[in-house]
Amino acid sequence: MIHFPLIKRLTVRDFGLYPGKDNSNIFELKLGHGPWLVLGVNGLGKSTLLLLMRYLLAGPVKTRNAGFAGERDDLQAVNNKFFAVRVADGAQKASGEIEVRLGDVSLTVERSLANLAIKRATIASPDRSKEITTEDEYRAEITSLAGVSQFEDFVRILDGLAFFLEARQPLIWDGAAQFEMFRALLTPNLSAELRRLEGEIVSADSTARNLSATLYKITQKRDKEAVKKETATDTRARISAIQGEIDALSREELRLVEEIENVETLRIDRRLQLKRSEKELDDATQNYEKLKFEALRQAFAGVKPTEQYVFLKMLSDRICIACNQPADSAAAELQKRSDDCRCVICGNPREYSDNIETISDVMRVRASDAYGTLEAKREELSVANASYVASNNEVYALQQKLSQVRFQGEEKASLIRRLRKNLPADENLALGREEERIAVLRREVVSFREEREKAEREIDELLETLKRATERVREMVENAFNLQAAPFFAEQVRLVYAPRTAKIGQGGRSFEFPAFEVEMTSGATFGQFVRRTPEQVSLSQRDYLDIIFRMTLLEILGNNQSSLIVDGPEGSLDAVFAGRAGNLFAKYSQDSESNILLACNIIEGAFVPNTLSSFAPEDRTSRVINLIEQAAPTQALTDLRPQYLQKVKDILLREPDR
Template structure:
């Protein structure tokens, strides 16, 4: 079971940026369900407070950028003095504590703000409790609490889902990040194997390419040295001739091997297209058969279900259920009556009301459209089958050529070895060493390619399982996205499951990776224009599509429990959409065990009133974390604080309108 952290309490002690209301050095925040607004002006530490929550949970680490990264580590250390350098004195005494709930269990984590070192972590539920002192034990604990397999996946979830901070790590617009998140959340038992095989593919592919480059340089050097010795005698001349022929065969082998690899990739792509087309044909055939059945059933309106079954059996299978004999003439007569609009049972012209007639015509029209689509899909399938057959033939032909040229290589190598026995010992030894090195490198290249192919075969099944897991929640995600996005956007917006096809290494096979994208229909042009990329939408649309996608994942995958922390949600909004954004956050955190922490400036407009619309005026101040009163004031704030406080009070009192 996946569980996202629901942040319930935060306290900061002796950190100079947050002296507290009375200057005691204590900042205590009690957080419950619903939206919470971290209000302040530039320089008061709004962003720092959200970053502090993130580092309390994750510690001083981050993950590498999303994408296929080979066998290097996913976790990277960050500056553990991140908070220390922001205040005088290096935050030597400063500590911070966070309390977060994961389902029925409550986690408390306390860290030093001077070094981000773990002081302790405490986990408790109704029956048990225990305290951990080491970072290693804590990482294992939070990994288990979240329901993922590796601590790296915990950090990915925090950075790509829970926290949407200044760096704006995208999710809906980053298909590689989606893959890594889905891998962590939907198939946690496979996550480590998927990551390991991905690393093996990238590393083997890279090693093969590097060795090929080295092999080329050595061969060139060998050729130059060989050319200097070729003038000595007839033996050297024959060796040189044989070596030239061998080099040609080797080059032919390399070229054919690359062609074979490309042909196998093309065959794999054609096979992928063929399989997709087969599924489309199956789907179209099922849709057509269903409509065809409905058309026939409409023809038997008024006939009892038992009699309908008898006639439909005769029509569909051409067998009389009474005598169990083939009855093609009777079936043809029934079909002819149906096609002519007569009663299928007696043959008389049908007398039915207009409504039934219109339903029948509509079903026939849909059935005709479904049949046309089925024929189109079958034509596409036939074309893809033809492409696959051609690709398959090309692969077999290249295999034969590669086999022949390898035989020729072995023959020439044997001839050269026999001729070298007639050369002086030292010259023969030097050439033999160079040839042996070339032979070894060629073998290593082949080995790495075989390792890559083996890893590709192994990862294919795991990716299929991941895709199946995403398919299981696909409809829920799409419906939840529509429910959240429809009240916010003026345009028609929907979430679409759109798997991407990509290679894990620079060479090798292509695979389907589960991914979602958004489709937004714009009315800005004479016709409707569908926008799918971040470059085609505005900054606010780009950010809020990402935010809504995160909300949907928390709601669907986390069973409606968890926190979102968002920095600067008001920054890109105009006057109208500020109110809609406030309603979005109010609606998201109104049900279930969710809350959202919004760090924003003191802004006019509807954002703050709408975000607090679920609360009475008297309760709204309790939803505000007012850094004007609890953070160290900037020089400008020392002069303008009364005006800012007055403006905060005025905004809180204002009702949405």
């Protein structure tokens, strides 16, 4: 089980940016479940406070940008003086301590803010306690506690799910980021192997392409040298001609390899279409069967359930349960009576009493439409299956042709070796060295391509496991997202499971990766224009779709025990949607142990009151970390402190919008 970090406490000591209450040099906040607010003005350190929590948990590292990165390290170092440069004394004595829960285990970690080095960390659970003093040991322990296989996966969870900070890392809009997140969360036991194979594919593909480029240059150079030889004998002429044929066969081989890769990609696409057609046919069949059942339920209205069972059994199985013999004609007659709106028992026209429903014309139209849809989906499935079979046959035919071309090339190379024995020894030696170099390069190209293909076969099996794991939670994720998004957006919004197809290297085959995307129906244009990309939505819509997607994954996969940290959630909202955003955050974690921490400016409107609407006005102050009182003041705050304090008081006393 994956355990997301649930932040319980943060303590900062001797850090000039946060002198704390009454200049005690101790800044502390304790978080329970539900929403919490960090309030302040520009320059007071709201964003820095959230980053402090993130770096206390992960240390001075970040993950590379999402995408297929080859064999490069996933973790990248960041400036470990990030907090030291923000204060005059270089944070020499400053430290930060954070306490989080992961499942039933409590983890406390303290770091120096001068260089983010770990000072100590402790683990406490019902069955053990442990103290940690080194970074390597800490990384191993927190990786195990989170339930992931690699420390970089834990960092990816922090940046991709738990922390939505000023430098936004999109998730709902980035299919590659979703793949890496699902790999870490849904198949943690396979995550490292998937990453290793990905690196092998990218590396082997890159090496094969570089060798092919080198091989092309050497071949061109050899051909130019061959042209300069004006005194070529018949033997040289024959060797040159045969070499030209070999070169042509090599080019044909490369062309066939590329064509096979393209057809393989097409076959994968048609396989995906076949699966979709099978799913759509299944949906259409279920819809039609549902309408048939509704029609039969109405036809048998008034008949006792035990008696209904006899007739329904005959209609469905075409077997008489009395004599256990085939009853096709009897079943057909019952169906015809039902279709003709006659009593299925005696065949007389039905006379309906007030408390019995009739089969309406609308029901007949719906049934007819459903049957038409069913037949259409059957035809689509047949076409998709035929296309997929055709692609299989095309791949096989191309592979056969490739084998023939390679065989012909070997035969001609053998002939050249026999002819070369008739050349002078020195020329034979020079040509032999050049040909040997070309042959070695060709073997290396083939070898690296075989390595890539082997890794591709292995990763394909692992990706199938990941896709099945994603599909098991697909419906829960879609429903939870749609439920949270509906009250916030004015447009119709829904999350759909839409696997993406991509190549891992520049060459090779394509793969299907699990992914979700958002469909938003615009009300600003005529008809129903569906927006699916970040460029088609506003900044606030882009951010809140991503926030809701993170909320959904934390809720579905986090066992209702997680923290969500959001920086500047009010920034791009207008007056109406500020209230809706407050309602969204107030509802999140309402019935769970999770919490959400929002850092925002002191703003008018319904955002803050609605976020804290579950609390009485006199209790709201306890949900607020007021940096006006605990952070080092800016010049604006020094001059305007009374006005700001009064604004905070007014905002917290304001009634929320309903």
